[in-house]
Amino acid sequence: MPVRKVCIVGAGVAGLYIATILDSLEIPGLSYDILESSDRVGGRMYTHKFSDAPHDYYDIGAMRYPCIKIMDRTFDLFERMELPLINYYLDSDLTPSLFNDRFKSDEKDPYNVGVGKGGQVPDAVVDSVSKLLGDAFNPYKALLKADFKNGMEELTKVDELSTREFLRCGGPDGKGPRYDFSPSSGWKR
Secondary structure (H helix, E strand, O other): OOEEEEEEEEHHHHHHHHHHHHHHOOOOEEEEEEEEEOOOOOOOOEEEEEEOOOOOOEEEEEOOOOHHHHHHHHHHHHHHHOOOOOOOOOOOOOOEEEEEEEOOOOOOOOOEEEEOOOEOOOOOHHHHHHHHHHHHHHHHHHHHHHHHHHHHHHHOOOOOHHHHHHHHOOOOOEEEEEEEOHHHHOOOO
């Protein structure tokens, strides 16, 4: 069997997973090197620990991994590497949300970015964006509330769109509210 050598560029999740696949295939004569430009593995997956005290850390980059079908390989890698995982709770009654050192509320300006609340964004822009976001995303919220499984199926159909792209193009069919992000737009709809 001829000797074959493979070069894997990057020791992030993808590079490490490729290495585990190659290991599992047990191809005779195959070896690989992983080239990594930084001094650690993991790529965008990184937790900075300020001290050894509990909860004294900050997740930098990728930190939340939803347990959905498309992430099966990532979770397989976590299992193979015996990485300790903790549940991530996006929201609970005990979890305060802060933005710019202010507690989030359920109002139309929950992060207090409008001029009327001491922020720097004109209140008319906050009102416009609040309405636009509601028009764009409230249908998905209603679907999730009415039938979570069906709501998730509908939400998954637009999973490849970032929020910005979703709003720029008017949703998956182009019929929804659109938002012009160009600097010359003056933040107009």
